[in-house]
Amino acid sequence: MQLNDLIETNGLTKRYGEQHSVENLSLHVRPGRIYGLLGRNGAGKTTTMRMLLGLTAPSAGTVRIFGQAMPARARQVLPRVGSLIEAPGFYPNLTGSENLRIFARLRRLPQPERSIRTALEMVSLPYRDKKLFSQYSLGMKQRLAIALAIMHDPELLILDEPINGLDPIGIAEVRDFIRRLCDERGKTILISSHILSEIALLADDIGIIDHGVLLEEESLEELEAKNGxxxxxxxxxxxxxxxxxxxxxxxxxxxxxxxxxxxxxxxxxxxxxxxxxxxxxxxxxxxxxxxxxxxxxxxxxxxxxxxxx
Structure with a gap:
C-alpha cells in the first residue's frame, strides 16, 4: 500500500452462496499509471470492477477510491471516474455524436458540444459524421464506448476487457489511445483483460487474478525481472x-x-x-x-x- 493509491481495496470478497467469486482481494492502483488486471475468463475481474464502482455489493472487505470509502462517498467519487463495464445502450439509427449528445444531456454536462468533440478526438472518431452507429465496425463501437466513458473528463478510468473481440488492427488502435490517455492526458487507468500479450505492451503495473484470488501485484519491470x-x-x-x-x-x-x-x-x-x-x-x-x-x-x-x- 502507498498513501497516494487512487484505488485501494482491503480483503474485498464476493460470495454467491457457497461460491467465492472474489476472495480477500487487496488491490492498489497508483496514480498516473495503467494497471492491468490479468486473468482468465471467469477469474473475478468483472466482479471486482463492479464492486469498485458500487454496482455490486461486496460480501466483505472495503473499497477506497481517491481516499474515499465506497459506496458511502459514491456521490463525491463517481463524477471523477469513467467506466466501461458493459456495452452502453447506443441507438443504432443515430450517429456517434448524436448518441453522445443524449448522454451529455442526461449527465447535464456544462459544455456538452465541447465535451463531445474532445472525447471523439481522443479516440480518433469524427465529430461531424453521417455514419450511423449500426454501420460502425466493432473497433469503432468500442472506441465510442470509451469516448462515452471519458466525455466528462474523469481522472480515473475503469475499463473491463475493452479489447475483447477486436481484430488485430482494432486492438492496436484501442491500445494506442489508451496509452495516450495515460501519457498525454494524465489519466489513471485500471484495465482488465485475458489477452496477456496486449497487457504486456500496455500496462505499467500488473495484478494476476485466478479463481477470485489476487496472486501477484507488481510493476511490469519487477515481473519481467522475475521471469526466467x-x-x-x-x-x-x-x-x-x-x-x-x-x-x-x-x-x-x-x-x-x-x-x-x-x-x-x-x-x-x-x-x-x-x-x-x-x-x-x-x-x-x-x-x-x-x-x-x-x-x-x-x-x-x-x-x-x-x-x-
Whole structure:
C-alpha cells in the first residue's frame, strides 16, 4: 500500500452462496499509471470492477477510491471516474455524436458540444459524421464506448476487457489511445483483460487474478525481472565447457542437458565472454542462444495451470 493509491481495496470478497467469486482481494492502483488486471475468463475481474464502482455489493472487505470509502462517498467519487463495464445502450439509427449528445444531456454536462468533440478526438472518431452507429465496425463501437466513458473528463478510468473481440488492427488502435490517455492526458487507468500479450505492451503495473484470488501485484519491470532467463550453449564437449565456466568465469550454476548442451540460468553471464573462453580452449561452439520466459510462461507458473488463451 502507498498513501497516494487512487484505488485501494482491503480483503474485498464476493460470495454467491457457497461460491467465492472474489476472495480477500487487496488491490492498489497508483496514480498516473495503467494497471492491468490479468486473468482468465471467469477469474473475478468483472466482479471486482463492479464492486469498485458500487454496482455490486461486496460480501466483505472495503473499497477506497481517491481516499474515499465506497459506496458511502459514491456521490463525491463517481463524477471523477469513467467506466466501461458493459456495452452502453447506443441507438443504432443515430450517429456517434448524436448518441453522445443524449448522454451529455442526461449527465447535464456544462459544455456538452465541447465535451463531445474532445472525447471523439481522443479516440480518433469524427465529430461531424453521417455514419450511423449500426454501420460502425466493432473497433469503432468500442472506441465510442470509451469516448462515452471519458466525455466528462474523469481522472480515473475503469475499463473491463475493452479489447475483447477486436481484430488485430482494432486492438492496436484501442491500445494506442489508451496509452495516450495515460501519457498525454494524465489519466489513471485500471484495465482488465485475458489477452496477456496486449497487457504486456500496455500496462505499467500488473495484478494476476485466478479463481477470485489476487496472486501477484507488481510493476511490469519487477515481473519481467522475475521471469526466467537462461543462456544455452551447444558445444563439442558440454562437461569441459561447464568446467571452463566454473574455473575461468566463476559460474557455479550450470545444467547439462546432454553431452553437447548446457544451460546457465540468470542474467549475469556475458555470452560473448563464454563463447570466447570455449573457443580459446579448443572447443567447437555450434550455437549460443538467450531464452526468456514470456508473460504467458510466468502466468502458467504463478497459477500452476495452463495458459490463459
Amino acid at each position: 532467463r537462461y543462456l544455452q550453449f551447444v558445444v563439442s564437449d558440454a562437461r569441459a565447457a561447464a568446467r571452463l565456466l566454473h574455473d575461468r568465469l566463476g559460474v557455479r550454476q550450470v545444467q547439462l542437458a546432454d553431452a553437447h548442451t548446457l544451460t546457465v540460468p540468470g542474467r549475469a553471464l556475458d555470452a560473448g565472454a563464454a563463447v570466447q573462453t570455449f573457443v580459446q580452449a579448443g572447443l567447437t561452439v555450434q550455437d549460443a542462444h538467450l531464452y526468456e520466459d514470456t508473460l504467458e510462461d510466468y502466468f502458467k507458473r504463478v497459477t500452476g495451470g495452463e495458459g490463459i488463451g
